[in-house]
Amino acid sequence: MQAEFxxxxxxxxxxxxxxxxxxxxxxxxxxAMFLVLNFACVAVMYLLLNAPFLAVAQVTxxxxxxxxxxxxxxxxxxxxxxxxxxxxxxxxxxRPLAIGLGAFLLLQVGLALALPGMRAAPEPIDAxxxxxxxxxxxxxxxxxxxxxxxxxxxxxxxxxxTRKD
Amino acid sequence: xxxxxxxxLKAVMFVVLALAGFAYTTWIERRLISRMQSRIGPNRxxxxxxxxPVAEGLKxxxxxxxxxxxxxxxxxxLAPMLAVIPALALFAVIxxxxxxxxxxxxxxxxxxxxxxxxxxxxxxxxxxxxxxxxNKYATLGGLRAAAQVISYELxxxxxxxxxxxxxxxxxxxVIIEKQLPGNILGWFIFRQPIAAAxxxxxxxxxxxxxxxxxxxxxxELTAGYMTEYGGMKFALFFMSEYVKxxxxxxxxTVFFLGGWSGPFVGDSWPLGLVYFSIxxxxxxxxxxxxxxxxxxxxxxxLMAFGWKRLLPIALANVVITxxxxxxxxxGYK
Numbered sequence: 001m002q003a004e005f006x007x008x009x010x011x012x013x014x015x016x017x018x019x020x021x022x023x024x025x026x027x028x029x030x031x032a033m034f035l036v037l038n039f040a041c042v043a044v045m046y047l048l049l050n051a052p053f054l055a056v057a058q059v060t061x062x063x064x065x066x067x068x069x070x071x072x073x074x075x076x077x078x079x080x081x082x083x084x085x086x087x088x089x090x091x092x093x094x095r096p097l098a099i100g101l102g103a104f105l106l107l108q109v110g111l112a113l114a115l116p117g118m119r120a121a122p123e124p125i126d127a128x129x130x131x132x133x134x135x136x137x138x139x140x141x142x143x144x145x146x147x148x149x150x151x152x153x154x155x156x157x158x159x160x161x162t163r164k165d
Numbered sequence: 166x167x168x169x170x171x172x173x174l175k176a177v178m179f180v181v182l183a184l185a186g187f188a189y190t191t192w193i194e195r196r197l198i199s200r201m202q203s204r205i206g207p208n209r210x211x212x213x214x215x216x217x218p219v220a221e222g223l224k225x226x227x228x229x230x231x232x233x234x235x236x237x238x239x240x241x242x243l244a245p246m247l248a249v250i251p252a253l254a255l256f257a258v259i260x261x262x263x264x265x266x267x268x269x270x271x272x273x274x275x276x277x278x279x280x281x282x283x284x285x286x287x288x289x290x291x292x293x294x295x296x297x298x299x300n301k302y303a304t305l306g307g308l309r310a311a312a313q314v315i316s317y318e319l320x321x322x323x324x325x326x327x328x329x330x331x332x333x334x335x336x337x338x339v340i341i342e343k344q345l346p347g348n349i350l351g352w353f354i355f356r357q358p359i360a361a362a363x364x365x366x367x368x369x370x371x372x373x374x375x376x377x378x379x380x381x382x383x384x385e386l387t388a389g390y391m392t393e394y395g396g397m398k399f400a401l402f403f404m405s406e407y408v409k410x411x412x413x414x415x416x417x418t419v420f421f422l423g424g425w426s427g428p429f430v431g432d433s434w435p436l437g438l439v440y441f442s443i444x445x446x447x448x449x450x451x452x453x454x455x456x457x458x459x460x461x462x463x464x465x466x467l468m469a470f471g472w473k474r475l476l477p478i479a480l481a482n483v484v485i486t487x488x489x490x491x492x493x494x495x496g497y498k
Contacts, residue, residue, distance in 0.1 A: 003169075029240070029296065036289070056278040064285020065315065071289070072311045075296045075304060128274055129335055 008048055015041035028074045039063045051127040175269045179256040187407040188218035194453045201457040228396035240297035245401035248290025251283045252405040255412035260337050261441045262425050264434035271337035277329055281322050284371055288314040295390035306389025309379050316471040321367035323479035327360040327486045328420050341424035354421040356496055359482045361421040368413040375456035379464055414448035
């Protein structure tokens with residue numbers, strides 16, 4: 001318990017630091033690497049929550065595939081450095097929106113911590129690959145198939161966009 | 166606390182073994198490839214040149230550490246470490262003997278997925294090294310590496326799906342157990358020959374070894390992502406490549422050659438260690454043999470081969486394996 005808490009604290013601090021670093025970095029490649037670090041921390045948190053399958057899936061999908069593509073594109077386009085300019089006028093509306101949504105999120109977290117019912121630990125569940133597979137192919141079969149159709153649509157779209165004729 | 170201590174001890178042992186293996190894999194490769202090319206190879210330092218890796222390690226340590234003027238200094242320094250860490254991390258799930266001391270986490274039921282996750286992150290070291298060197302050849306090498314690894318990882322994952330289907334679990338211990346009963350024909354290389362071939366090919370591609378070594382194609386890219394590296398940083402890239410070679414040989418052994426299994430292995434555990442080492446050594450020698458034999462792919466052929474040949478074959482193999490298991494064909498239970 002004690003050791004788990006120490007690991008959690010360390011990982012959480014690094015995760016928050018990486019997230020802030022990602023948002024503030026003006027260098028696209030550094031931002032991408034901060035995000036990779038953040039994903040790795042989240043994977044460790046899944047492990048702490050007894051969900052090894054989710055942890056490994058997180059690393060495979062986000063750290064190993066999506067972020068590699070991000071880094072690939074950044075390197076290919078040579079778009080590493082953001083110009084050090086002020087926010088463009090047409091983007092101005094984003095700032096108040098971000099503040100509003102951030103405040104809303106903080107409110108939610110505060111409520112979750114304040115309300116006694118929300119703080120009770122949920123029942124521990126079996127998060128082994130076997131259990132997740134069973135759930136996916138029985139209880140959640142329909143959403144699972146819908147997600148695969150969605151991905152297929154994305155794939156067809158990518159092929160259509162890159163066709164030469 | 167004792168489990169923490171035990172795990173640390175095991176981890177240190179695995180790292181030491183991997184590094185010793187790295188030093189002597191370079192020796193094996195150079196001696197063997199020399200034989201194949203009618204040369205003698207390094208035989209001056211120590212008997213049969215056995216101290217050559219030590220001499221070269223010392224030389225590389227004492228080399229001046231140079232950073233290119235326009236390089237991104239932090240990433241330039243970080244990249245070799247990012248290359249070595251995943252290579253070493255792979256050993257966490259490879260059981261090298263039936264004794265529990267030689268099995269760090271081979272029993273966890275996400276072991277195969279862990280391997281794929283770690284292999285996916287291994288490309289950062291190479292890609293970032295190429296980018297941070299501020300050298301167009303190095304950058305091109307890094308880009309090629311990223312594209313190649315992403316492309317071949319799909320086929321590798323699907324090859325491993327067939328293995329997991331056969332074993333009914335993604336735990337290394339179970340995969341080895343399922344290959345144990347009776348004779349050598351229980352090994353998955355005989356029951357899953359297509360998956361074994363796919364894994365071997367994609368492993369070579371993941372390693373960026375010949376014939377897939379376009380990442381460091383000398384004629385086009387000088388030394389690719391390593392061009393601007395020297396001294397110990399260069400040695401770290403070398404280390405990551407050879408440690409990964411050993412790790413993937415170990416994984417091939419576990420997935421297809423029955424891991425540590427062999428005659429009388431139940432009676433004494435050191436035998437398991439011996440069998441495992443022999444199988445890994447054979448895999449390493451085949452890699453050297455391939456390098457001495459095959460010319461390099463052309464880049465467009467490499468991509469076409471990965472996406473248009475390997476991927477459909479791997480998919481078909483998964484479907485056929487699943488059907489064989491579902492219909493209970495003997496040998497596929």
